[in-house]
Amino acid sequence: MMPRPAQRARVLGARLGAGALLTLLASLMFAGLMGSGIAAAAPAPTTDDTVRVFGTLRNGSEPVAGVKVDAKDGAGAIVESATSSNTGTWEVNVPPGNYSVVIDKTTVPDGVEVQKDTVAVAVVQGSPRPVIFLFGAERSANEVSPAEELTRLAIDGLRFGLIIAICGVGLSLIFGTTGLTNFAHGELVTLGAVVAWFFNVKMGIQLIPATILAIVVGIGIGILNELGIWRPLRRRRSGLIAMLVVSIGLALVMRYLILIFFSDRAEPFDDYQVQKQIGSGAFAITPVNLWCIIISLVVLVAVAVMLQKTRIGKAMRAVADNRDLAASSGINVDRVILFVWAMAGGLATLGGVLFAMSELGGRVQWEMGFKLLLLMFAGITLGGLGTAYGALLGCVIVGLLVQLSTYWIDPDLKYIGGLLVLIIILTIRPQGILGSKARIG
Structure with missing residues (x-):
């Protein structure tokens, strides 16, 4: 005899609950409920509530090291600074908001010409933002073709x-x-x-x-x-x-x-x-x-x-x-x-x-x-x-x-x-x- 609608609903709910429990139990077991993984669930302090803004400084194919990069807010105040590494990489972590990422030209090595030293960046929570600066001589309009x-x-x-x-x-x-x-x-x-x-x-x-x-x-x-x-x-x-x-x-x-x-x-x-x-x-x-x-x-x-x-x-x-x-x-x-x-x-x-x-x-x-x-x-x-x-x-x-x-x-x-x-x-x-x-x- 077929179960009544209420019985069918209870049985269906029990099946679904059991299956969901099995799936979620396995996911939690392997994704962070052990040891230090539990710490990741705790609310993060506000000082860590930042977004990664990063890039690599290159003059042609050569990395540019020792260059200071500043992230400035709308008032022009420096929020965070970084210096490019030997591979030209740099990284700052700033709260969400609108920034101007600026190269300090006084730290640029001799013989390296900066074509674009300021980039406006809108930083959104959870979305790391790469920033590209241009070095070398000014490009002609046709150097990077549409093709x-x-x-x-x-x-x-x-x-x-x-x-x-x-x-x-x-x-x-x-x-x-x-x-x-x-x-x-x-x-x-x-x-x-x-x-x-x-x-x-x-x-x-x-x-x-x-x-x-x-x-x-x-x-x-x-x-x-x-x-x-x-x-x-x-x-x-x-x-x-x-x-x-x-x-x-x-x-x-x-x-x-x-x-x-x-x-x-x-x-x-x-x-x-x-x-x-x-x-x-x-x-x-x-x-x-x-x-x-x-x-x-x-x-x-x-x-x-x-x-x-x-x-x-x-x-x-x-x-x-x-x-x-x-x-x-x-x-x-x-x-x-x-x-x-x-x-x-x-x-x-x-x-x-x-x-x-x-x-x-x-x-x-x-x-x-x-x-x-x-x-x-x-x-x-x-x-x-x-x-x-x-x-x-x-x-x-x-x-x-x-x-x-x-x-x-x-x-x-x-x-x-x-x-x-x-x-x-x-x-x-x-x-x-x-x-x-x-x-x-």
Whole structure:
């Protein structure tokens, strides 16, 4: 006999509570509830409530050392000062507000000409700001051509799009195999970066092995999500709308628990903070950004090969095409979906670390995954919901559009492009580039 509505609600609530408890318990265990991690949850003194403003002074390819840099407020008073190191790097920490960052010309070495010695900076809480000063002779208006600048933005857009794809492929596969639109996927991205930060900063593990450990944790979190929440809901035949609402609630719970037990400020990794550009002109790039592109390409190619050549990959595509037909063909659908969740958790974790390193200046923010979620949805919708290759193509296109848009609009507004892509695609071609007009199952 079917339970009455009140009984169904109580059972559903118990299932959801148990699953959420398992997921959050694992995330807290690995993200800061042990030892010194508890201290990170305590309110920070007001003296630490500052934002990092930084840069590297270079005269051509040569670093400029020993130069004093002052951060001045609106009244012209010096708030904080720093001196460039042997590598030309400098850094000040100031409260949020509007500043003029000024080079003290009396400290500039002989033979070095300063072209631009004052930069206005709007400092926002949680957003480290790089500052660029120009040295050398005055440039002609045509020295940096529009083609060169667009080439730089295109390379940066490729990097950004590949990182969105790393995070979004798992989201697309979850939709393809279960029909679930998982709004908590952004928090998996944040959790991955937070766990890697915990291993790197609190436990003193170098960032690369810390990231590998974080990926293992992310896989475990994905498995707990499936076993503790989504599989019980599917077995109770919960509707997709109800599951979507559950994912929104889970996202809110995870996001604010990360805020409580991590920090409301951007926290840096210990490694790879100082980077020297390699290459020149339109193809100048930092080693971190270059490795982000290489790692993203290798991982995405590996995912594509897995989908095409392995038994589990073929089973995943079969379940995505028609779950009932796949089950009648002898495929263990539950095992396939469990593998999808595990892979989605691992990819989201890796994507979170790459996003923090390349896009956020090597710092972790408690809302970073939420900010990326819109672009993930825009990418997988553009490519075709439920298709891994569509997610890859769509996310790369969205990354390119977002970065190229900064040629015409303020960089702080660049994420609006993702929203515009989402609206246009849903209006003109809802199935996306590689999606079919009608999906079965």
